[in-house]
Amino acid sequence: MDKSSYKIGFVGLGVMGLNLARNTASHNFAVLGWDPQEEQRRLAKEHHIPCADSIQDMVDQLESPRKILLMVPAGNPVDQVIQSIKPFLEAGDIIMDGGNSFFKDTNRRSQLLAADDIHFMGLGISGGHKGALEGPAIMVGGNKEAYAEIQLMLEALAASYEGTPCIDYMGKDSAGHYVKMIHNGIEYGLMQILAEAYDLLVHLEGYTYKNCADLFQEWNKGRLQGYLVTITADILAKSTGKNPILDEIFDVAGQKGTGSWAAQNALELGVPVPGIDAAIHMRQISGYWKERQALSDSLDGNMPARQESGIGVEMVEKAVYSAMLLVFIQGFHQLQVASKDYGYSYSLSQVAKTWRNGCIINAQMVRFLAETLESATTHPLLVPAISDQLELAIEGLRFVVSLATRNGLYLPGMSANLGYWDAFSRAKLPTNLIQAQRDYFGGHGYQTSADSPLTSYPWEDNETSS
Ligand code: 6PG
Numbered sequence: 160m161d162k163s164s165y166k167i168g169f170v171g172l173g174v175m176g177l178n179l180a181r182n183t184a185s186h187n188f189a190v191l192g193w194d195p196q197e198e199q200r201r202l203a204k205e206h207h208i209p210c211a212d213s214i215q216d217m218v219d220q221l222e223s224p225r226k227i228l229l230m231v232p233a234g235n236p237v238d239q240v241i242q243s244i245k246p247f248l249e250a251g252d253i254i255m256d257g258g259n260s261f262f263k264d265t266n267r268r269s270q271l272l273a274a275d276d277i278h279f280m281g282l283g284i285s286g287g288h289k290g291a292l293e294g295p296a297i298m299v300g301g302n303k304e305a306y307a308e309i310q311l312m313l314e315a316l317a318a319s320y321e322g323t324p325c326i327d328y329m330g331k332d333s334a335g336h337y338v339k340m341i342h343n344g345i346e347y348g349l350m351q352i353l354a355e356a357y358d359l360l361v362h363l364e365g366y367t368y369k370n371c372a373d374l375f376q377e378w379n380k381g382r383l384q385g386y387l388v389t390i391t392a393d394i395l396a397k398s399t400g401k402n403p404i405l406d407e408i409f410d411v412a413g414q415k416g417t418g419s420w421a422a423q424n425a426l427e428l429g430v431p432v433p434g435i436d437a438a439i440h441m442r443q444i445s446g447y448w449k450e451r452q453a454l455s456d457s458l459d460g461n462m463p464a465r466q467e468s469g470i471g472v473e474m475v476e477k478a479v480y481s482a483m484l485l486v487f488i489q490g491f492h493q494l495q496v497a498s499k500d501y502g503y504s505y506s507l508s509q510v511a512k513t514w515r516n517g518c519i520i521n522a523q524m525v526r527f528l529a530e531t532l533e534s535a536t537t538h539p540l541l542v543p544a545i546s547d548q549l550e551l552a553i554e555g556l557r558f559v560v561s562l563a564t565r566n567g568l569y570l571p572g573m574s575a576n577l578g579y580w581d582a583f584s585r586a587k588l589p590t591n592l593i594q595a596q597r598d599y600f601g602g603h604g605y606q607t608s609a610d611s612p613l614t615s616y617p618w619e620d621n622e623t624s625s
Contacts, residue, residue, distance in 0.1 A: 165191040167312065168217045168227040170240055172199040172208070176230030178291035179257065179284070179316070180208045186315040193217040214240075218247040225252040226309055228282075233260045241268060241279075250276035253305050257282045259417050262333035262340055269301065269332045278305035281332070283339020285518035286318065294318030296518035297326040298342070298510070300335030300503075318517025320526070325517040329510070330503035337497060338510055341490050344421025344435040346387075346519050347414070348486035351438035351572035353391050356479050359563050359570065364470055368403045372396035374472060383480060385522025412442040421493070428500060430493045433575035434486040441571055470562055477555020478573055480524075484549060485576040487528060488539045495539070507532040507539070540583055553580055 169180040172194040180203065184190045192203045192210045200210040211217035218225060225248065229240055237256055244254070254277060256265065265281035272279045280301030284291065297317050299306055306328050317326040329338045360366040360374070375392035379385070397404040419439050425432040444451070491507050498505060511529035514521055531544040539545055556577045563570050582588065594605040595616070604613035 165189045165217075165221050166226065167191075167309075168193065168211075168221050168225065169208075169230060170194070170214065170217070170227060170244070171230035172196075172203045172210075173230065174288045175257075175284075175291045176228075177203055177206065177208065178288050179228070179230060179295075181206050182292050182294070182316045183312065184208060186312075188312050188315070191217050191220055214243055215247050218244065223249070223251070224308060225249075226255070226312075227253070228255045228257050230257050233258045233264075237264070237268070241272070245272070245275070245277070248275070248277050251278070253278045253280060253308060255280040255282050255301075255309065256336075257284045259283075259339065259343070259415065260336050261420060262337040265300065265333035265336045278302045280305060280309070281334070281336035282313075283329075283335045283337075283342065285339060285342055285514075285520075287519065290318065290517050290519075294325070294517050296513055296516065296521065298335040298338040298513055299326065299328045300330060300333050300337070302331070303328060318521075320512075320515035323512065323515075325513050325515060325521075327505070327509050327513045329505040330498075334501075334503040334505060337501065337503065338494065338505065338513075340417055340421050340424070341494050341497075342514065342518060342520060343417035344425075344432065344493070345486055345490040347418035347421075347438040347442070348432075348434040348489070348572060348576075349387055349483055349520060351434075351441055352479055352482045352486065352576075353387060354441075355570045355572050356475060357391070357395065359470070359559065359568055360475065362568055363563060363566055364475075368395045368405060378476060378479070381476075382523055382527075383476065383483070385524065386519055387522070409448075410445055411448055412445045414439070414442050418442075421490075424497070425489075425493050428493065428496045430489075430496050431579065432489040432493060433579050434482065434489055434572055437571040437575035470559060474555040474558045477552040478559035481549055481552035481556045481580070482573045482576040483522075483524060484545070484552075485579055486572075487524060488545065489579065491528070491532065491539045495535075507535055549580060553577070556580075 166188040167183060167190055169176055169190060169192045172180065172192050180190050180192055184207065190208055192200070192208045193214050194200050194203070203210050211220060221227070227244065229237060231237055231240055237258065237260060241254065254272065256279070260281060269279040278301060280299060283298035284295045286295035294317055297313055299313070313326055314324040317324045319325060329335050357371050360371050372392050372395035375388055375395060379388045379392060394405065399407055418435065422432060422436050422439050494507060494510060497503060508529055511525055511532055514525045515529055531542055532539065535542050556573060560570055560574050560577050597603040598605050598615050599618045602615060604615045606613060
């Protein structure tokens with residue numbers, strides 16, 4: 160290639176970066192890679208991805224305005240690469256961060272680089288290493304004019320659904336990374352529900368892993384169809400030759416943190432996401448394996464004896480469906496509030512359309528939401544098409560949670576989502592007592608209706624006791 164003729168530079172040729180570079184090159188965009196690790200550069204060349212001799216050499220060979228995609232671990236590595244690359248850039252150049260960066264870091268980096276008229280775009284990229292190679296879902300944040308410079312290329316490498324690329328512009332600065340963070344919060348919630356479904360089928364219904372795999376495959380033909388159900392059916396069918404692979408896997412669940420960021424931000428925004436919180440708590444509790452072992456031993460390792468049987472797979476399917484839909488609703492509610500608070504420009508339907516394929520949470524349910532949320536301005540729970548579905552399926556969730564609880568099987572995700580529905584379904588909650596308590600000891604006052612002024616009560620005055 161002659162000088163300055165490469166379309167895009169890739170910094171970071173690990174599994175995700177190299178697969179994304181290969182995907183981009185396969186769509187006839189001239190890619191030039193750089194990675195400080197000689198081994199990564201060797202591997203890239205094996206896959207016909209040319210590599211520069213240095214980060215400056217890479218920048219010098221890119222057509223203007225330069226487009227550089229960082230595929231490096233979130234945190235300091237991103238700042239270090241920016242510092243190393245910035246001296247060689249010119250006004251109008253574009254740096255894209257394709258990692259799982261924290262959205263507030265993306266805002267900071269965007270403002271820092273804007274001082275030199277360099278565009279910093281946060282790309283939420285979902286689909287794992289397979290998706291990176293075959294077509295991920297991409298959520299774009301940053302300067303809209305800069306997006307126009309990269310849109311065609313990103314649309315080419317993104318997954319698509321019915322001919323529409325699973326990529327969209329979510330808004331300024333960190334909008335893309337923010338939407339990816341919510342994607343991951345929903346992902347955690349869905350994964351927890353599937354873990355609980357397999358747990359209750361094995362422990363309450365006496366299913367083998369193979370029975371579970373067959374059932375999940377059946378579910379994958381209907382309204383529960385999706386990537387996570389697909390891989391879960393596959394996982395449940397896998398063995399090491401002697402034992403099911405699941406019996407070889409230690410039960411401490413890791414988390415790189417993106418799901419927890421979503422839950423922390425929900426608290427900041429005042430948005431209840433109990434199905435996501437429960438999933439994070441279960442990953443945390445799983446980490447206390449020594450304490451769990453000690454308590455289990457002291458309880459003779461027995462789960463309470465199963466008193467009842469016959470949940471029935473119809474009820475389990477309804478439980479999984481309604482719990483999953485409620486997790487999506489919590490995530491979309493958080494997106495709705497964040498868009499107002501942070502000035503992002505996505506619509507809920509736009510986000511749902513981006514998630515219809517390529518990403519980890521892609522599912523029939525997302526495609527249903529992409530249609531039903533088209534013009535949603537209220538809380539997603541108040542969209543009739545959604546609440547109707549939940550009203551029909553919630554009996555399954557209630558039945559399964561009740562029976563499992565009576566049999567000593569803890570279903571935190573399903574329980575939390577049932578609680579979310581039940582709480583939102585009540586016009587009157589017992590939180591009036593909390594207002595009375597706050598006024599009693601703190602004199603914080605209370606209202607008698609939504610628009611009445613604060614008042615108080617002479618709690619210590621004995622005359623007022625009835
Ligand atoms: C995706 C996944 C991915 C995920 C990592 C780490 O959309 O491709 O969400 O980005 O974040 O696999 O997952 P944990 O947060 O569970 O460690």
